Amino acid sequence: MRPSLALPLVLLAGCGQxxxxxxxxxxxxxxxxxxxxxxxxxxxTADTDGDLDNDGYTVEEGDCDDNNVYASPARSExxxxxxxxxxxxxIDEAWSGVDVAYGNxxxxxSIFHLDTIGRVQDEVTLDNDCYPLWLDHAAGPLSDGTDxxxxxxxxxxxxxxxxxxxxxDLFDFSEDTEAYPFGVYGIATGLDxxxxxxxxxxxxxxxPDGTVTEVATWTCDLYSPADHEIxxxxxxxxxxxxxxxxxxxxxxxxxxxxxxxxxxLLAKEDLENPAVYTNSGAHKDGGGWxxxxxxxxxxxxxxxxxxxxxxxxxxxxxxxxxxxxxxMLAIDGDTGDYYVTANAGWYYTVWRVVSGSGYAADLYTSDxxxxxxxxYGIVSTY
Numbered sequence: 096m097r098p099s100l101a102l103p104l105v106l107l108a109g110c111g112q113x114x115x116x117x118x119x120x121x122x123x124x125x126x127x128x129x130x131x132x133x134x135x136x137x138x139x140t141a142d143t144d145g146d147l148d149n150d151g152y153t154v155e156e157g158d159c160d161d162n163n164v165y166a167s168p169a170r171s172e173x174x175x176x177x178x179x180x181x182x183x184x185x186i187d188e189a190w191s192g193v194d195v196a197y198g199n200x201x202x203x204x205s206i207f208h209l210d211t212i213g214r215v216q217d218e219v220t221l222d223n224d225c226y227p228l229w230l231d232h233a234a235g236p237l238s239d240g241t242d243x244x245x246x247x248x249x250x251x252x253x254x255x256x257x258x259x260x261x262x263x264d265l266f267d268f269s270e271d272t273e274a275y276p277f278g279v280y281g282i283a284t285g286l287d288x289x290x291x292x293x294x295x296x297x298x299x300x301x302x303p304d305g306t307v308t309e310v311a312t313w314t315c316d317l318y319s320p321a322d323h324e325i326x327x328x329x330x331x332x333x334x335x336x337x338x339x340x341x342x343x344x345x346x347x348x349x350x351x352x353x354x355x356x357x358x359x360l361l362a363k364e365d366l367e368n369p370a371v372y373t374n375s376g377a378h379k380d381g382g383g384w385x386x387x388x389x390x391x392x393x394x395x396x397x398x399x400x401x402x403x404x405x406x407x408x409x410x411x412x413x414x415x416x417x418x419x420x421x422x423m424l425a426i427d428g429d430t431g432d433y434y435v436t437a438n439a440g441w442y443y444t445v446w447r448v449v450s451g452s453g454y455a456a457d458l459y460t461s462d463x464x465x466x467x468x469x470x471y472g473i474v475s476t477y
Contacts, residue, residue, distance in 0.1 A: 157182055157382070159335070168381050172429065183380040183428050184286070184335035190429040191476050192216070193458075195436060195445060196227035196246065200467035206230070206244060206256065208476065209445060213458040225254065225262035229281050229329065229375075229423070230472030234288035237263075245290050246472070250278045253292050253301055265305040268294065277315070281329030281375065285353060286337040293327045293341060298351055298358070311351050311358035320366040325349055329375040331384065334428070340384045342376035345369045346391070346408060348384065348401050362406050371399060371408050374421060380428035385411070387421035387435050396421055398433055398448065412448050412455070419444070425473040434458060436470040443470040 145153045152158035152167040159182035160166035170180040172189070179186045192210040197218075199205070204226050208217040221227065229247040237243045237257050246262075248254040251269040254262045268279040277295040284290055290301040296315035300308045314324045325347030331340045339351040347364035351357070373388035384401040388408065398421075399408040412433065419437040426433055431450040436443070444460040461468075 157335075159184075181380065181429075182335065184333075185428070185477060189477060190427045193425050193434050193445065194230065194232075194244065194474050194476050195470050196230040196472035197443075198226055198228065198469050198471055205260075207459075209459050213445070213447075215459070219256070219258060219260050221256060221260045222262045225256065225260075227256070228471045230474050231282055231284045231290075232474060232476075234284050234286075244474075245282055245284055247279060247282050247292070250280070253279060253282060253290060265290070265301055265303075266307050268292075281327070281342070283330040283332045283339060285332055285339070286334070287353070289353070291330055291332070291339050291351075293330055295326050295328070298327070298330075298339070298341065300353075310353075310356060313349070313358070313360060317366060323364060323366055324360055325362075325364050328373075329386075329423075331376045331378045333378045334380065340376055340378060342373050342384075342386050344372060344374070346371040346373055346388070348406075348408075361401070361403070362408075371397075373399065373408065375423040377424045377426045379426045379431060381431070385424060385426065385433070387424045389420075398424070398435070419446075421446075423471060423473045425475045427475060428477070434473055434475070436473045438469040441466050441468075443468060445470060445473065 147161040148164045150164045150167045154161050157168040159179055166178055166180055166182060168182045172180045174189045177186060192208060195207045195209060197205045197207055202223040203220055205218050205220045206227060207215055210216045226249040227246040231245050233243045233245050233255055237255050243258055244256045246254055246256055248262065252264040252267045254264045256262050268275040275294045280293050280295060282290060282292045288303060292299045292301060296313060297309050298311040300310045314322050315326050316323045325343040326345055327341040327349065328344040329342040337353055341349040341351065343364050345364040345366060346369050348362040349358060349360045369391045371388045371391055373386040376384060376386040379385055386399050388399050389396055395413060397410040398412040400411050402409045419439050421435045421437050423436045424433060433448040433450065435446045437446060442461055442463040445458045446455060447458040448455045
């Protein structure tokens, strides 16, 4: 049997269907995706000192080209003009759906591509010894010249996956249990091609040649609540700045800035009275870190946003069907809509949640006829 996503929950203990809209909480980060495409969310009398192109945004406020009025966080993307109109770090992009890691305990796992309305447009069958959990795009062409993916392969290795399904291990964390006692969990691809992975108590940077460098550490000790800081379970990258977000399973949150090597713990975990449990995370274009999670008091499922002012998670969208437990999250950078993988029994699904509207439905659901399978990692595709 291959590992299931339930296994890390047991391991973490040893470290040491429908959604309802919830009002957005206050946050110091500007999230222009929650407004109309050309609505800056500011009144016409806003001070534009330092705003060279008079589009309502300065560089400090997220304007990626302050000499071009057609580039600002409030713009929609024109896919033909060669400009990063919406300042999300991508040029001429159009969201085309999601790629989903499909784990099969009996072998022949795969990666699905679901288009914008949930049709399976492509399925890449992986090597039988390859079991995809967390998933991200590779930063550039792989050795076969094609674009592909980076995966957490069964909690033991970080691997690349080519379009023909070939898995190539970059580093096996299970070979040194003293250095990596908890194994490896969330992954994310940095802007320069570095692959980041969390081993619960440290952030590892993996070069394309498989060289691993430990770039940040913290205290992960569930047997000592007073000393424990965060059990960093999942990662995401801001596509504009390259900042790495680290999501703790017990509601902690931290960031890492590759440019200067700064690790910042923004929310320490309270093991005795946790507020939330967060399963994964993603960055929303225009600002904000988000996570699907569980209210530790009520057991209700939500999509949360990390409130930078209060250093706490704020509920955004409520998961009301307790039969479906949310796992991984991706966000449509063009609209701000959320996509969540979830499994219940033999069924596996991807939910689409329309940001700020209260509308939600399954983008894709299996027929429930095959056991020992599930959807795990999910990533937006442009």
